[in-house]
Amino acid sequence: MRSGSDHPTASPLLALDPQPSLLLDPHAHPLELSESLLALLGEPGRQALAGCLPANHGQLVRACLEQGRAIEDVEAQFGERVLLWTFIPDLRTRRVLARCRDATGQLLGEREAARARRLYRLITENTTDLISRHDPDGHFLDASPASWTLLGYWPEELRGKSVRTLVHARERVQLGKAREALEQHGYHTMSYRVRHRAGHYLWFETASRAIRDTYTGAVVEVISVSRDITARVRAEENNRRLAGVVEANTDLVLFIDPSGRITYLNPAARRTLGIGERQPMPTLAGLFARDDLARLEAAGWSTAERQGAWSADARLQPTGGGASVPVSLVLLAHSAVGGERYYSLVARDMTERELREAQQHRHQDELAHTARLVSLGELASGLAHEINQPLAAVVNYAGASQRYLQSLEHNPQAALRIAQGLERITEHAQHASEVIKRLRAFLRKGQRRVQALDVAEVARGAVRLCGWEANASQVTIETQLPNDLPPVYADRVLLEQVLLNLLRNAIDANREAHPGQPTDILLTARAGDGRVAIEVRDCGPGLSDDELERVFTPFYTSKPEGLGLGLSMSRGIVEGFGGSLDARRMEGGGLSMRCLLPIQ
Structure with a gap:
């Protein structure tokens, strides 16, 4: 022991105290220090004593003497250590025994535990997951506030409630398996449906951990973290359905x-x-x-x-x-x-569609060929006249040439006349041949041949085919067909058939509206907006609104002897080439039929 002058004394009180301690007078001046306190202070000794004691140790000494009681667990920071002091008064001698113990580990642990508790409380009160405690039988002991958001129950309402009452009937069998897993392994995760307070069910995923008794190892409590996975389950179900659709x-x-x-x-x-x-x-x-x-x-x-x-x-x-x-x-x-x-x-x-389209094209071609035969029958008298004219001229020139042959000896001009006659015979025979060639081309039967066509040339060919019928009806076909039109891609015979059908309809309309009178038909073609427009205008009686709507309907016709297939078939042919065919009334009477064909 040391006295106030740092010399050992014979005080057994301090000598036997294992805790660092010292005696203080009523004014808080140190009288004696124990060896354990000197060891705690180290080399500085008594000089470090002020930093070791609580900052208000003077007031504490006076208080415990005046009140006649000990003051415990007064904290003082000594370097990195935390000391807890106890001040014990001796009222007889008016001295105070101050004892301390190193509580660094204890206090730091308590502070860490307090921080952990605050953090846990903060997490449980703010997390969107449901954190809950249960007894081994599955009754709620406590729950985090997220229970209101997820299930519509406040934590107080869940306490004592059995989890089984909230789980869907089909998933209740999992609860027994969960209890077995917790007893055996201490941890279990399950997905199941939980009934919301409003009556609908939600999918939950719950991870549970068992809390065991330290001595017996029995499960005394279960901590669970539950998460709403309804959106994920529905997304997975939708993905499975989509996968099934894709597979099938x-x-x-x-x-x-x-x-x-x-x-x-x-x-x-x-x-x-x-x-x-x-x-x-x-x-x-x-x-x-x-x-x-x-x-x-x-x-x-x-x-x-x-x-x-x-x-x-x-x-x-x-x-x-x-x-x-x-x-x-x-x-x-x-x-x-x-x-x-x-x-x-x-x-x-699209194999089947391609086959159907090919079959449809074949049927359409057959129908178009039949229509051409019908048209040819209707034009027979005009075609016969167009062929008879060159044949009659051939006969006449042949007869004249024979007569000139008989007069060769006494007629010096006979040889020249014969040569001229033979030249005329050749010209008319070629003309008849061209007429027959056009008829054969028009009556051609077979697969369509799409190629680049000069619209003006095809239109002139259609005009020639119905020329005699137009003349017989006193109808003049005026044409405005530029020679610099861009080509269109179509089948020549089918396009010529469409134009012939439009021209013959126009001739019939003019003859119906103006019988016995000369009339005109205008056939034009022009390019613009990536298309070539071919238009046939007549001066006939026109069509009513109802007739305009039905004019392209199959089997609809205003002619007593007509079949009603010409315009519907013509529209189908034009649309097959990527174009369109429409009709509209003209101001002052008459009808305009316009065919639009793409240039490319």
Whole structure:
């Protein structure tokens, strides 16, 4: 022991105290220090004592002497240590024994625990997940405020309530399995439906952990964290349904990543393209012809990026060879959650449509051929006249040439007359041949041949075919057909048939409105807006509103002897070339039939 002058004293009170301690007089001056306190202070010794004691130790000494009681657990910071002081008064000697203990570990632990409790409370009160405590039988002991948001119950209302009453009947069997898993492993996760207070069910995912008794190991409490996964479950269900639709779809479905690599083929695509389940994915270059692939790369990707979709007609080549497959393509662009782009290619097999269109074209060609035969029968008298004229001239020139042959000896001009006659015979025979050639071309039967055509030339041919009928009806066909019109792509015979049908209808309309009087028909052609417009105008009686609506309907006709197929068939032919055919009334009477054909 040391006295006030740092010399040892014989005080057994301080000598036997294992805790750092010292004696203080009523004025809080140190009288004696124990060896353990000197060891705590270290080298500075008594000089460090002021920093070791609480800052208000003087007031504490006076208070405990005046009140006659000990003052405990007064905190003082000594370097990195936390000391707890107890001041014990000796009223007889008017001295105070001050004892301390190092509580650094205890206080820091308590502070850390307090911070943890505050953090836990902050988390439980603000998290969107439901944190709950349960007894081993599944009754709520407590719940976080999120119970109101998720289930419509306040935590107080859930206390004592059985989880089983909230779980859907089909998922209650999982509760027994959960209890077994918690007893065996101490942890369990399950997904199930929970009934909201309003009556509807929500999907929850709950992770539970068992709290065990320290000595027996029995489960005494269960801590659970529950999350509403209704949106995720519904999204997964929708994805499963969509996957089922894609798998069962008869259309070809291909998934493509941003680099253009095919990552998925549905069964319909594998069947059509001849690709087995274990075969590697094909490349786009292996499926598409060069031109189709060039269109896809030039316009497909960029259009899908801007507008979300791009469509086109193309042909797919099976990997094992064989005939290509005509398809109608739709390229769809999608965005992943992270912003990455990926694509779906949906292709509808158009083989049947192509066959139907080919069959329809054959039927249409047969009908058009029949219509040409009917037209030829109706024009028979005019055609006979057009052929008889050159034949009669041939006969006359042949007879005259024979007579000149008999007078060769005494008529020096006979040889010249014979040569002239033979020249005329050749001209008229060629004229008759041209008429027959035109008739044979007009009556041609077979597949349509689409080619670049001069509209003016085709129109003049149609005018020649109905020329005699127009003359017999005193109808003059005026033409305005420029020679510099751009070409259109169509079948010559079918286009000529359409124009002949329009001209003959116009002749009939003029004859009906003006019997026995000379009339005019105007046939024009002009180019503009990427199309060539061919128009036939008559000065007939025109059509009513009801007739205008029905004029292109099959089997509708105003002629007693007509079949009503001419205009409907003509419109079908023009639309087959990518054009259109319409009718409109003219001011002052008459009808205009306009045929529009694309230039390209």
